[in-house]
Amino acid sequence: MAKMRFDVLTLFPEMFHGFLNSSIIKRAHEKGIVQTNLVNFREFAKDRHRTVDDTPYGGGGGMVLKPEPIFEAVDHLLQDVSDRPPIVLMSPQGEPFTQRKAEALARHSHLIFICGHYEGYDERIRQYLCTEEISIGDYVLTGGELPAMVVMDSVTRLIPGVLGNEVSAVTDSFSTGLLEHPHYTRPAEYRGYRVPEVLLSGHHRNIEKWRRQESLRRTWERRPDLLKSVELTPEDKAFLQSLERVQGKRE
Structure with a gap:
């Protein structure tokens, strides 16, 4: 059925x-x-x-x-x-x-x-x-x-059983309210462009922190309107404030 x-x-x-x-x-x-x-x-x-x-x-x-x-x-x-x-x-x-x-x-x-x-x-x-x-x-x-x-x-x-990786639908852009973080795959270096070291470290907690911050960064840069409806942690807010300070200095 x-x-x-x-x-x-x-x-x-x-x-x-x-x-x-x-x-x-x-x-x-x-x-x-x-x-x-x-x-x-x-x-x-x-x-x-x-x-x-x-x-x-x-x-x-x-x-x-x-x-x-x-x-x-x-x-x-x-x-x-x-x-x-x-x-x-x-x-x-x-x-x-x-x-x-x-x-x-x-x-x-x-x-x-x-x-x-x-x-x-x-x-x-x-x-x-x-x-x-x-x-x-x-x-x-x-x-x-x-x-x-x-x-x-x-x-x-979104229907269970459709995607091979059930996590994919959960982490796609907009599913969390934010745009998705960047992705990388092999090789670790190509034409002098390297994958961020944190992704090669094997340190899962640091990787998750990096992904969250890059998701916040990408949303802040491209779709800041989405941030109004996202539940942000104090750490999230501090990171966004740091982005705003950097932008203020550049201007």
Whole structure:
């Protein structure tokens, strides 16, 4: 029995074929941990032309996705489901997608994604059908397929048994609230560039301290906004203050 079922409503199911048959998500399917069902909601349109969009009331450019095919497709998916899963609308107007949101979604065993196209959705889809509305960034894409893949990939990594190293998902950037520390591997020296000596020392406590401080440093340099929501120890605060003092001297 799969630990996660993804149902994806899309007009272009072929866009998902490469994604689902590659890398980690492919292995998750092969292990039976994840199951993905691609649903072309055009099949649920009632007219003989299988129409899924129409011009907006009140005029204006572009086409709007009709409510009937999407509602009907979701009803079909839920007919044998006892607990209604989150129904996620991919939209540039949605809640910004974060690691915390991925963790919340990964606690479910069933997710339904709706991928739109054209100018937008009939508002009744937002109001009366969807439980979540998610955006992966402040920009507009042709459709919701690529954003849905991003969310599915992020959620899949968090499902127990998917990653070979279960620590990886815990220490990834954003999982702790901070950006991840730098990584190094063999050789210890390449073109005159050496791996930090502390990583070669075998002293695990010093290595963990270095990693924590480098994670703090990288977050402070690149995403200082994240530090506002991280629980910092007195040692963390002292280290950040030392970075600020150094910067002050340089200025």
